[in-house]
Amino acid sequence: MFGKSAIAATVLGVGLSLAAGVVLAASHGGGPFDAAIKARQAHMQLYAYNLGILGGMAKGAREYDAGLATAAAANLAALSGLNQAGYWPPGSDSFDNDNTAALPALWDNLEDAGRKGAALAEAVSALQEAAGNGLQALQGAIGPVGQACAACHKAYRKPQQ
């Protein structure tokens, strides 16, 4: 399969790379919302990176480190306090754009989505209080944060394949 397509690429040469360019343009390039979509996905990646550090400690995959835990929780708190309105413009949903997983339902339920964001900020604030106070305190406070992320994804993010 791979071998065959490699041969096809060689034989078809320019034609194939033109076709690939068209596919790329349809899914990624040049849409009016690309910058906003990238920005919010980057925001989400920063959530995931910082929560990953804390999750690793909580489940014993990495050593508990009070300073690092405090810093990661503070980052989550800063992130959850940012005003995100600018990078969720109407029309930037997954129905009209191939490069986003944000369901149109989010824009139909902006108040609820806002509440879910506030629920995350609240859980993160409790985590921030606890993260530096030992492994057990961290373990006790991280669950609600993960649940707050998941609650919003379940409602407003396209299920991952």
Ligand code: HEC
């Ligand atoms: C208020 C809703 C909401 C909350 C809260 C939320 N997310 Fe998301 N998340 C989304 C949506 C919607 C998307 C899809 C964004 C897109 O593709 O444009 C997403 C996408 C992501 C992605 C994929 C980003 C990418 O590169 O495509 C990651 C990772 C992620 N979220 C992690 C998290 C973590 C970790 C938390 C909690 C600390 C969290 N999210 C909290 C709504 C939320």
